[in-house]
Amino acid sequence: xxxxxxxxxxxLGAPVYIREWASAVGKxxxxxxxxxxxxxxxxxxxxxxxxxxxxxxxxxxxAVSLLFEKDPDTCNRVRFLxxxxxxxxxxxxxxxxxxxxxxxxxxxxxxxTCGESLGLGSMLIDGGFADRLVCVTSSHFAxxxxxxxxxxxxxxxxxxxxxxxxxxxxxxxxSKESDRKYLNNQTVGEAxxxxxxxxxxxxxxxxxxxxxxxxxxVAITGITTGKIVDYGIKDSMNxxxxxxxAACDTIYRNLRDFDRQPGYYDKIITGDLGTVGQTVLIxxxxxxxxxxxxxxxxxxxxxxxxxxxxxxxxxxGCGCAASVLAAYILxxxxxxxxxxxxxxxxxxxxxxxxxxxxxxxxxxAHAVVIECMKQSx
Amino acid sequence: xxxxxxxxxxxLGAPVYIREWASAVGKxxxxxxxxxxxxxxxxxxxxxxxxxxxxxxxxxxxAVSLLFEKDPDTCNRVRFLxxxxxxxxxxxxxxxxxxxxxxxxxxxxxxxTCGESLGLGSMLIDGGFADRLVCVTSSHFAxxxxxxxxxxxxxxxxxxxxxxxxxxxxxxxxSKESDRKYLNNQTVGEAxxxxxxxxxxxxxxxxxxxxxxxxxxVAITGITTGKIVDYGIKDSMNxxxxxxxAACDTIYRNLRDFDRQPGYYDKIITGDLGTVGQTVLIxxxxxxxxxxxxxxxxxxxxxxxxxxxxxxxxxxGCGCAASVLAAYILxxxxxxxxxxxxxxxxxxxxxxxxxxxxxxxxxxAHAVVIECMKQSx
Numbered sequence: 001x002x003x004x005x006x007x008x009x010x011x012l013g014a015p016v017y018i019r020e021w022a023s024a025v026g027k028x029x030x031x032x033x034x035x036x037x038x039x040x041x042x043x044x045x046x047x048x049x050x051x052x053x054x055x056x057x058x059x060x061x062x063a064v065s066l067l068f069e070k071d072p073d074t075c076n077r078v079r080f081l082x083x084x085x086x087x088x089x090x091x092x093x094x095x096x097x098x099x100x101x102x103x104x105x106x107x108x109x110x111x112x113t114c115g116e117s118l119g120l121g122s123m124l125i126d127g128g129f130a131d132r133l134v135c136v137t138s139s140h141f142a143x144x145x146x147x148x149x150x151x152x153x154x155x156x157x158x159x160x161x162x163x164x165x166x167x168x169x170x171x172x173x174x175s176k177e178s179d180r181k182y183l184n185n186q187t188v189g190e191a192x193x194x195x196x197x198x199x200x201x202x203x204x205x206x207x208x209x210x211x212x213x214x215x216x217x218v219a220i221t222g223i224t225t226g227k228i229v230d231y232g233i234k235d236s237m238n239x240x241x242x243x244x245x246a247a248c249d250t251i252y253r254n255l256r257d258f259d260r261q262p263g264y265y266d267k268i269i270t271g272d273l274g275t276v277g278q279t280v281l282i283x284x285x286x287x288x289x290x291x292x293x294x295x296x297x298x299x300x301x302x303x304x305x306x307x308x309x310x311x312x313x314x315x316x317g318c319g320c321a322a323s324v325l326a327a328y329i330l331x332x333x334x335x336x337x338x339x340x341x342x343x344x345x346x347x348x349x350x351x352x353x354x355x356x357x358x359x360x361x362x363x364x365a366h367a368v369v370i371e372c373m374k375q376s377x
Numbered sequence: 378x379x380x381x382x383x384x385x386x387x388x389l390g391a392p393v394y395i396r397e398w399a400s401a402v403g404k405x406x407x408x409x410x411x412x413x414x415x416x417x418x419x420x421x422x423x424x425x426x427x428x429x430x431x432x433x434x435x436x437x438x439x440a441v442s443l444l445f446e447k448d449p450d451t452c453n454r455v456r457f458l459x460x461x462x463x464x465x466x467x468x469x470x471x472x473x474x475x476x477x478x479x480x481x482x483x484x485x486x487x488x489x490t491c492g493e494s495l496g497l498g499s500m501l502i503d504g505g506f507a508d509r510l511v512c513v514t515s516s517h518f519a520x521x522x523x524x525x526x527x528x529x530x531x532x533x534x535x536x537x538x539x540x541x542x543x544x545x546x547x548x549x550x551x552s553k554e555s556d557r558k559y560l561n562n563q564t565v566g567e568a569x570x571x572x573x574x575x576x577x578x579x580x581x582x583x584x585x586x587x588x589x590x591x592x593x594x595v596a597i598t599g600i601t602t603g604k605i606v607d608y609g610i611k612d613s614m615n616x617x618x619x620x621x622x623a624a625c626d627t628i629y630r631n632l633r634d635f636d637r638q639p640g641y642y643d644k645i646i647t648g649d650l651g652t653v654g655q656t657v658l659i660x661x662x663x664x665x666x667x668x669x670x671x672x673x674x675x676x677x678x679x680x681x682x683x684x685x686x687x688x689x690x691x692x693x694g695c696g697c698a699a700s701v702l703a704a705y706i707l708x709x710x711x712x713x714x715x716x717x718x719x720x721x722x723x724x725x726x727x728x729x730x731x732x733x734x735x736x737x738x739x740x741x742a743h744a745v746v747i748e749c750m751k752q753s754x
């Protein structure tokens with residue numbers, strides 16, 4: 001079977017199952033529209049740590065530990081970690097995951113890293129190089145502001161096109177088809193009943209109130225790997241516009257490579273374009289002959305109530321797509337409400353150095369096709 | 378066939394061939410012991426650019442373009458780029474490679490990224506997800522000093538245990554066994570006869586004088602994926618000591634997983650431990666029952682003449698292992714002098730933020746087994 005589809009897409013030989021997932025988010029995210037869907041909501045965005053960077057590491061650790069709590073034996077059977085974040089030299093992942101002592105691939109695709117990790121991870125499983133592995137990504141509002149923009153203490157104003165970096169992390173356990181004996185038929189979020197032994201227990205942990213019955217398994221069946229697309233935009237306060245061309249390119253290549261129409265997917269879900277980027281994406285794809293306006297969804301738009309929460313164009317960051325995938329998208333697939341989605345986190349490839357040196361902000365978007373496997377349970 | 382060996386190693390189903398390789402280095406590297414072996418030596422470390430970051434991008438672009446010059450059709454048939462560097466948010470790779478418009482996986486493993494890219498890349502080929510792909514990594518002395526330490530203008534003193542970040546890049550074309558028709562039976566370095574169309578031609582390009590006859594093909598046959606190892610060392614001027622425990626861990630796991638003795642390899646080659654780290658590594662492995670003192674080699678020690686060039690403990694950076702692999706190690710395998718090597722670039726997982734916040738410097742080392750395929754040509 002030829003797994004290489006078209007110029008740049010991949011058809012997996014067998015579906016790669018997302019067996020478990022977990023999300024851990026900050027206080028503000030817990031006050032947004034998806035409040036009741038996260039596995040863990042922090043009462044304090046420092047999670048008992050002294051620095052924002054340590055706090056981001058703790059969110060990543062928390063997400064992975066929630067995953068492992070769902071099946072305590074899993075920890076010893078995970079062959080690889082695929083992880084990334086937005087900080088310079090990926091210190092949130094290095095310090096968050098070092099105690100697990102699992103062979104690790106550090107990835108960087110800016111806010112698209114969640115999609116990159118799921119794409120690479122599913123290829124490693126399909127190729128027989130691992131029976132199960134964990135993908136995890138994170139971001140933190142305060143560590144990201146420090147890394148990319150201004151000290152929080154400046155209280156600098158934010159234009160309407162700006163986005164708000166999500167404080168949070170999402171983690172996923174990927175496994176091959178035959179590895180079904182380890183599946184726990186838990187309701188989503190059950191892990192929350194026991195707090196993790198790793199994160200300080202004094203942190204207030206909002207109980208999850210919304211349980212969605214998990215009827216079916218979900219699996220990754222295809223991948224369209226991102227290309228760097230640069231339209232020459234230089235405004236770091238309008239990341240949606242910087243990333244929309246890359247999202248357009250990836251969606252277009254996915255539809256063309258697989259010879260599909262947008263209607264093949266129940267939802268086409270970008271990571272963090274926000275309201276401005278969404279408009280740009282829909283317009284760009286219309287110019288290429290595809291109308292996705294009736295099925296486009298953006299994790300950044302879903303996670304916050306922009307007007308009430310002052311988050312302007314929406315949420316962003318490696319933790320945005322990752323936590324919304326775990327809290328909102330996978331449960332909708334697992335209960336059968338959606339059959340297929342194209343999930344493509346979007347990344348803006350800038351650093352404060354490149355920005356200060358007057359460089360443009362190229363984008364990249366890594367897509368995976370995630371399906372509800374109705375025959376599986 | 379089970380590709381999963383032991384707890385954390387991989388035996389590829391078929392050898393993954395390193396069909397071509399190219400190295401592009403800076404002026405100081407061109408004055409060192411390997412001077413005559415690099416494909417391209419710059420006369421000026423800015424390569425006609427205005428910033429050190431742009432220069433680093435240009436070295437990466439140069440290495441990839443040298444690779445493509447060896448077979449001009451290759452460019453259109455490369456399915457993935459796997460790339461990384463040391464700068465915050467990997468801007469050297471993003472800006473260096475964006476014009477190629479090839480689907481790209483950004484990787485981060487600090488100075489171990491070259492090993493990470495070869496490991497992941499060979500799994501993608503062995504799994505059938507690509508027929509050919511390119512791995513490329515880079516570093517630059519001046520951009521790294523700016524990213525991690527002090528402005529060059531300070532002229533700060535460097536202790537004897539410090540290393541000198543290599544200015545350079547190495548790129549590799551990986552392909553599957555059956556993809557042999559594209560192999561050019563060139564002498565190593567022939568590409569240097571034509572300058573790249575991408576890098577400014579006014580840059581002085583030292584001609585390579587040393588041609589090694591390429592008799593055999595070389596291939597990756599096994600992988601041992603790195604784990605993060607943290608001995609709690611906090612001295613960023615002694616990176617060798619920070620990384621040696623990770624190198625020890627990876628070598629130990631490789632020998633144990635494959636049930637081999639050090640003598641199985643002609644050389645066990647670390648990336649950039651330098652003279653201090655080398656001593657630590659050999660001691661640590663002796664404690665675990667393995668003596669590699671007669672076959673250990675370190676790219677950082679090979680690339681500079683420390684006493685004459687003032688580079689103290691040796692060279693370092695993503696570009697160190699990458700350029701030495703292309704210039705020195707692969708040619709030795711391709712001419713049959715060595716039969717098998719264990720190649721493991723070593724990375725120190727720090728950022729200036731983590732360092733300033735008093736965190737330790739964990740290490741990681743990603744290993745690949747590279748063999749001379751005597752039956753191939």
